[in-house]
Amino acid sequence: VFKRFVEIGRVAFISFGPHAGKLVAIVDVIDQNRALVDGPCSGVRRQAMPFKCMQLTDFVLKFPHSARQKCVRLAWEKENINEKWSATRWAKKIEAREKKAKMTDFDRYKVMKAKKMRNRIIKHEMKKLQRMASKKGKKPVKVVKGKKPEKAPKAKKPEKAPAPKAQKAQK
Amino acid sequence: MAGEKAPAEKKPAEKKPAKKKAGDKKPAEQKPSQKAAGDKKKRVKKYHASRNPVLARGIGRYSRSAMYARKALYKRKYTAPETKIEKKKKEMPRATITKPVGGDKNGGSRVVKIRKMPRYYPTEDVPRKLLSHGKKPFCEHKRRLRASITPGTVLILLTGRHRGKRVVFLKQLDTGLLLVTGPLAVNRVPLRRAHQKFVIATSTKVDLTGVKIPKHLTDSYFKKKRLRKPKHQEGEIFDTEKEKYELTEQRKADQRAVDSQILARIKKVPQLRGYLRSTFSLSNGVYPHKLVF
Numbered sequence: 232v233f234k235r236f237v238e239i240g241r242v243a244f245i246s247f248g249p250h251a252g253k254l255v256a257i258v259d260v261i262d263q264n265r266a267l268v269d270g271p272c273s274g275v276r277r278q279a280m281p282f283k284c285m286q287l288t289d290f291v292l293k294f295p296h297s298a299r300q301k302c303v304r305l306a307w308e309k310e311n312i313n314e315k316w317s318a319t320r321w322a323k324k325i326e327a328r329e330k331k332a333k334m335t336d337f338d339r340y341k342v343m344k345a346k347k348m349r350n351r352i353i354k355h356e357m358k359k360l361q362r363m364a365s366k367k368g369k370k371p372v373k374v375v376k377g378k379k380p381e382k383a384p385k386a387k388k389p390e391k392a393p394a395p396k397a398q399k400a401q402k
Numbered sequence: 403m404a405g406e407k408a409p410a411e412k413k414p415a416e417k418k419p420a421k422k423k424a425g426d427k428k429p430a431e432q433k434p435s436q437k438a439a440g441d442k443k444k445r446v447k448k449y450h451a452s453r454n455p456v457l458a459r460g461i462g463r464y465s466r467s468a469m470y471a472r473k474a475l476y477k478r479k480y481t482a483p484e485t486k487i488e489k490k491k492k493e494m495p496r497a498t499i500t501k502p503v504g505g506d507k508n509g510g511s512r513v514v515k516i517r518k519m520p521r522y523y524p525t526e527d528v529p530r531k532l533l534s535h536g537k538k539p540f541c542e543h544k545r546r547l548r549a550s551i552t553p554g555t556v557l558i559l560l561t562g563r564h565r566g567k568r569v570v571f572l573k574q575l576d577t578g579l580l581l582v583t584g585p586l587a588v589n590r591v592p593l594r595r596a597h598q599k600f601v602i603a604t605s606t607k608v609d610l611t612g613v614k615i616p617k618h619l620t621d622s623y624f625k626k627k628r629l630r631k632p633k634h635q636e637g638e639i640f641d642t643e644k645e646k647y648e649l650t651e652q653r654k655a656d657q658r659a660v661d662s663q664i665l666a667r668i669k670k671v672p673q674l675r676g677y678l679r680s681t682f683s684l685s686n687g688v689y690p691h692k693l694v695f
Contacts, residue, residue: 336558336568336695337606340677 233342237266240292242312243285244321250275252315252325254288259297267297271304290315359364545578550603557582558602558682558695564591566681570608570664574598577621585661588668588678591598593657595624602682604695608671613663616656 235241241257254271261279269277269283277300292306307313316322334342453472454462464472500511551557555571557580567589572581580598584591666675684690 332692333694335606336604336682336693337556337674337677340680343674344673344676 235287235289236248237282238289238291239296240294240306242288242290242292242316244288245275245280246286248280248284253310254293255280255285256294256303257285258303269300269303271300272307288321289319316391333335368398463500540577543578545574545576547574547578548598548603550605551580551598551601552607553613554608556604556606556608556678557596558604559591559596560602561600562596563593564589564682567591568604568678568680568682569596570610570615570668570678571603572610572615572660575619575621575624579621581615581619583657583660583664584678585664585668586657587661587665588675592653593619593624593660595621602695606674606677608664608666608667608674609668613660615660615666620657 237257237260239257241258243255243257245251245255247251250270253270253273255268255273255275256322257266258269258277259267261267264281264283265279266282266285267277268280269275290312291308292303292312294302294306336341446468454464454469457463462684470476496516498513498515501514502510551571551574553571553573557569557571559565559567559569559582567584569582569584569589569591572583572593575581575595578598579595580601581593582591582596583593586592668678
């Protein structure tokens with residue numbers, strides 16, 4: 232039923248509080264509600280933190296309990312947690328949410344146009360397939376082709392959103 | 403003058419009151435012999451001692467009017483030199499003017515007063531107003547502009563017949579209103595004034611470096627024209643006021659002059675033209691306080 236446990240070395244994501252959005256490793260458990268926590272590679276000082284603000288991730292590091300920061304850092308860098316984290320869907324969702332919130336009016340317009348174009352392409356292909364299916368009656372024509380136009384426009388959307396992002400960052 | 407002959411060689415205590423009380427400076431009409439190099443010192447010595455003997459400290463023997471006579475002030479009346487303002491005031495303005503009068507037997511002209519007596523005096527005098535400070539007329543008010551609005555910013559108009567349209571900001575006019583243009587070819591918004599308060603400034607900017615806006619586009623150029631000629635006919639007054647706005651050639655020329663420069667820059671940015679053509683609207687789940695413009 233439970234897959235992620237609080238253990239020494241468990242990497243947790245801080246959901247609220249002053250360090251919201253950062254990753255930490257659980258170094259020791261203080262009592263029922265708090266843990267000694269350290270995030271050398273994410274800018275969190277070694278401190279006590281309540282479990283409530285932590286959300287457990289899939290990553291576990293190997294170091295003994297109450298290990299000092301240097302050991303935690305070594306273990307962290309050995310496992311390359313930062314890269315692994317940014318590759319997870321969780322992190323990507325967070326990033327997408329942030330980007331969406333930062334969208335300016337112009338960006339919203341561009342996204343709207345991109346979505347519209349993509350939907351048009353998809354609809355076009357669907358109609359084509361439907362016509363073919365209805366023409367040929369009950370012949371088994373598999374809907375494998377439907378996936379091709381979907382991927383191409385899908386790549387456009389995240390491109391357009393980061394593209395105006397990059398432009399904005401450059402400005 | 404009595405002071406010329408006997409230089410006051412009395413006690414220094416008396417000299418000081420001499421300087422103070424008989425302290426009229428001698429006019430420069432003195433004999434040239436006295437205008438020597440050490441003039442100032444000699445002049446000071448020429449003062450007469452006090453003509454008002456002291457009875458007790460602060461109390462003189464003679465009254466003000468007696469002193470007036472004793473000092474012969476009736477002979478010594480000086481006026482301050484005439485200032486430029488006074489000189490100007492002497493030039494009396496014309497009080498009357500002769501105007502020609504029509505009609506055969508009227509004698510051709512009349513002499514008319516320029517400044518006439520008031521034709522009405524209020525029953526109660528208006529009390530004098532207290533001095534106030536800092537109450538400036540509108541023309542002297544400080545005009546502010548939000549930092550987010552710079553030349554070339556795309557603005558969203560919120561009121562007026564062009565509400566929801568995205569528009570390019572050109573400059574702020576003297577009254578504080580913003581000069582704005584569609585451009586006309588893009589969204590049918592001409593050169594127009596917009597109020598800063600009723601506008602959302604987006605972060606999208608068009609580069610307007612080197613764009614020259616004609617200098618004659620001021621507030622008076624855009625102000626609405628009103629006919630003011632009361633013809634004493636109640637029924638027709640409302641008709642003669644210009645209700646329809648007529649497009650003049652000058653407006654078209656100015657529009658073309660400004661827009662040609664701006665359109666070139668708009669075309670350089672991809673999708674900007676389409677953006678300016680679109681209108682802004684809110685829909686479900688869209689909250690202006692959460693949007694980043």
